[in-house]
Amino acid sequence: MSNMIEFHHVWKKFVKGEKFNSLRDAIPNMFRKMTNPNGEPTLAEREFWAVRDVSFDIPKGGVVGIMGPNGAGKSTTLKLLSGIISPNKGEIKIHGRLSALIEVTAGFHPELTGRENVYLNGTILGMKRREIDSKFDQIVEFSGIGEFIDTPVKRYSSGMFSRLGFSVAAHMDPEILLVDEVLSVGDTAFQAKCAEKMRDLLGSGATIVLVSHNLPLIQSLCKRAILIDHGEVLKDAATDEVIPYYENTVIRQREKEFERKRQQMEGVVLQVKEQEKCLLYIFNVIIQDASGHHHESLSTEDDITFLIDYHAYEKVEQPVFRVDILRGDGVLCCSCISSESDFALAETKGRRAVRLHLGKLRLAPELYLLKVSVWDKDLIHPYAVRYKDVLKIVAEDNRLSTTAVFVPEVKWEKVEGWKPQ
Amino acid sequence: MINAIKGLIKYRDLLLMLTFRDIRIRYKQAAMGFLWAIFMPVVAVFAGILVRQAMLFVSGKSLETHNVVSIAIKVLPWTFFANSIRFSVQSLVSNRDLLTKIYFPRAVLPLSSTLACAFDFSIAAAVIPFVMLFTGIGASVQLLWIPSLLVFLFLFTFGLGLLLSAANLFYRDVKYVVDIILTFGIFFTPVFYEASDLGKWKNLMLYNPLGSILESLHRVVVLKMLPDPFWFSYAGAVSIIMFCVGLSVFYGKEQDFAENV
Numbered sequence: 001m002s003n004m005i006e007f008h009h010v011w012k013k014f015v016k017g018e019k020f021n022s023l024r025d026a027i028p029n030m031f032r033k034m035t036n037p038n039g040e041p042t043l044a045e046r047e048f049w050a051v052r053d054v055s056f057d058i059p060k061g062g063v064v065g066i067m068g069p070n071g072a073g074k075s076t077t078l079k080l081l082s083g084i085i086s087p088n089k090g091e092i093k094i095h096g097r098l099s100a101l102i103e104v105t106a107g108f109h110p111e112l113t114g115r116e117n118v119y120l121n122g123t124i125l126g127m128k129r130r131e132i133d134s135k136f137d138q139i140v141e142f143s144g145i146g147e148f149i150d151t152p153v154k155r156y157s158s159g160m161f162s163r164l165g166f167s168v169a170a171h172m173d174p175e176i177l178l179v180d181e182v183l184s185v186g187d188t189a190f191q192a193k194c195a196e197k198m199r200d201l202l203g204s205g206a207t208i209v210l211v212s213h214n215l216p217l218i219q220s221l222c223k224r225a226i227l228i229d230h231g232e233v234l235k236d237a238a239t240d241e242v243i244p245y246y247e248n249t250v251i252r253q254r255e256k257e258f259e260r261k262r263q264q265m266e267g268v269v270l271q272v273k274e275q276e277k278c279l280l281y282i283f284n285v286i287i288q289d290a291s292g293h294h295h296e297s298l299s300t301e302d303d304i305t306f307l308i309d310y311h312a313y314e315k316v317e318q319p320v321f322r323v324d325i326l327r328g329d330g331v332l333c334c335s336c337i338s339s340e341s342d343f344a345l346a347e348t349k350g351r352r353a354v355r356l357h358l359g360k361l362r363l364a365p366e367l368y369l370l371k372v373s374v375w376d377k378d379l380i381h382p383y384a385v386r387y388k389d390v391l392k393i394v395a396e397d398n399r400l401s402t403t404a405v406f407v408p409e410v411k412w413e414k415v416e417g418w419k420p421q
Numbered sequence: 422m423i424n425a426i427k428g429l430i431k432y433r434d435l436l437l438m439l440t441f442r443d444i445r446i447r448y449k450q451a452a453m454g455f456l457w458a459i460f461m462p463v464v465a466v467f468a469g470i471l472v473r474q475a476m477l478f479v480s481g482k483s484l485e486t487h488n489v490v491s492i493a494i495k496v497l498p499w500t501f502f503a504n505s506i507r508f509s510v511q512s513l514v515s516n517r518d519l520l521t522k523i524y525f526p527r528a529v530l531p532l533s534s535t536l537a538c539a540f541d542f543s544i545a546a547a548v549i550p551f552v553m554l555f556t557g558i559g560a561s562v563q564l565l566w567i568p569s570l571l572v573f574l575f576l577f578t579f580g581l582g583l584l585l586s587a588a589n590l591f592y593r594d595v596k597y598v599v600d601i602i603l604t605f606g607i608f609f610t611p612v613f614y615e616a617s618d619l620g621k622w623k624n625l626m627l628y629n630p631l632g633s634i635l636e637s638l639h640r641v642v643v644l645k646m647l648p649d650p651f652w653f654s655y656a657g658a659v660s661i662i663m664f665c666v667g668l669s670v671f672y673g674k675e676q677d678f679a680e681n682v
Contacts, residue, residue, distance in 0.1 A: 083524040084521065107523065109446065123434045123435040
């Protein structure tokens with residue numbers, strides 16, 4: 001099979017910071033360089049590689065997903081492919097008619113009517129006028145703009161605007177299609193249409209390169225995926241192989257983020273503690289499984305137990321313990337307050353510990369933050385707050401699923417002989 | 422350069438649509454519509470008549486109809502030139518969204534600006550035959566030189582527009598420089614007067630390729646004479662060189678546009 005796209009050892013650099021885009025800046029800068037060649041940081045020092053030695057070939061009819069965290073170089077790769085920017089080094093060969101579904105409304109002009117914009121945008125995307133003539137009715141039908149097609153698009157709602165843009169783009173029949181996260185336009189009905197259109201395109205044997213953060217989409221459309229991070233190809237293999245790998249890199253990044261958040265939190269808590277007289281201090285929160293063994297991470301199936309190790313410097317009467325589990329994005333997943341579970345200590349003093357059994361929580365594989373606090377009996381005044389422990393839930397195969405809070409134990413069955421009443 | 426022209430031909434539909442867009446937008450929500458394309462040169466012609474009258478008064482002569490026709494036929498190409506350059510210079514920067522998001526031959530943008538101005542020019546130029554008829558200047562065989570002169574004008578304008586639009590993308594100063602030059606350029610080009618009025622400075626006016634094109638137009642239309650062979654060839658050569666240089670410089674820099682705009 002012949003390759004439609006050949007991307008060989010491509011390097012692309014960008015410059016950080018502002019460029020000298022005015023003669024007023026450029027001339028003094030030139031003088032500075034001449035008189036003081038080693039003094040100021042030169043442009044070369046502020047450069048970085050956005051794409052570093054990336055190579056891949058895509059055969060005819062191949063459907064490939066490109067994924068990676070923000071700033072990995074995905075969009076740069078797509079821009080290189082579409083010819084908007086050119087590489088500093090390396091070779092890009094495109095065999096066939098290429099169209100890009102990037103920013104589908106970029107060619108719109110607000111003063112022109114919908115009809116005029118369909119023609120304008122169509123030709124910008126590389127269609128011929130005659131081609132648009134023949135597809136015009138289909139495009140309008142698909143967009144659902146209907147009678148407003150002869151209204152200037154500046155009077156359109158933003159939804160109509162992007163729907164029309166997508167409709168034009170969707171009616172090209174390219175040999176190579178580049179898609180960059182545009183499938184989330186319009187309401188659900190329109191999205192369903194878009195998905196159908198994508199499937200049509202897949203069926204037509206077009207070569208498709210899809211850039212997206214949407215893992216299920218990549219999983220359902222692409223057989224092959226390329227994972228890019230920091231401008232380099234980390235993995236180029238079957239999608240089912242690459243996605244777990246990608247999720248792992250995401251875990252690592254998110255752990256770093258958590259660490260940062262935790263350090264910030266600690267600062268805040270310390271300040272609070274200095275203001276008030278410290279009566280009680282939580283030394284540690286130990287995450288354990290059912291048998292009391294400490295674990296770095298637990299699985300969805302495990303029973304979860306927290307051991308709270310604290311020191312009461314003076315006698316504290318009727319302390320109330322509270323444990324909140326929060327997801328990384330701040331969603332409160334559950335909250336346990338000891339007084340509500342009829343657990344009460346008359347008083348406590350010295351180094352002590354309490355244990356909280358949560359049983360099978362069945363939390364989705366994710367990273368969670370624990371907020372552990374000790375309060376007076378009316379829950380008005382906290383003695384101590386600890387907001388730094390991370391509960392890591394992993395699936396059997398070390399994967400993260402970022403879609404929901406918990407994974408219920410489910411069973412599906414067919415209902416025999418059911419009749420509506 | 423051949424590739425650049427091929428690209429333009431391949432994207433001719435886009436060129437047409439962009440030209441159409443530029444024309445539409447200029448006259449959208451304007452009550453007078455296309456009449457503006459005639460009205461604005463008319464104002465310039467009156468200004469020219471005033472200047473001319475003053476010059477003739479000083480030298481003790483009086484204004485004649487052929488002077489008025491001469492101003493009219495030179496004001497239109499000048500307006501075309503000035504407007505085209507003004508729009509071309511901005512054409513890349515003002516279409517930044519297209520430039521950074523979609524691939525197409527970039528030369529389409531300055532070219533469509535120039536073509537939109539050519540459209541205005543042709544509307545206004547449609548009035549000229551009537552002017553010639555009513556003033557009794559009439560036609561002659563020499564009018565056959567006009568198409569080639571207009572081609573020179575177009576090539577020169579387009580070539581310069583390409584150069585300046587690319588330059589303005591990298592250095593926004595260009596726009597200001599161009600504005601200043603275009604504002605006063607009409608006095609440094611033989612539009613309101615003839616190059617011969619300046620006596621020994623005549624050639625200085627004609628080294629300006631626009632000057633030699635306008636002067637040739639004046640000769641073939643008003644004086645009904647052959648264009649001066651030297652200045653005619655000079656204008657042709659400079660126009661073709663400007664077109665080639667503009668296109669190849671533009672084409673060479675094209676791939677850097679998206680990241681520098």
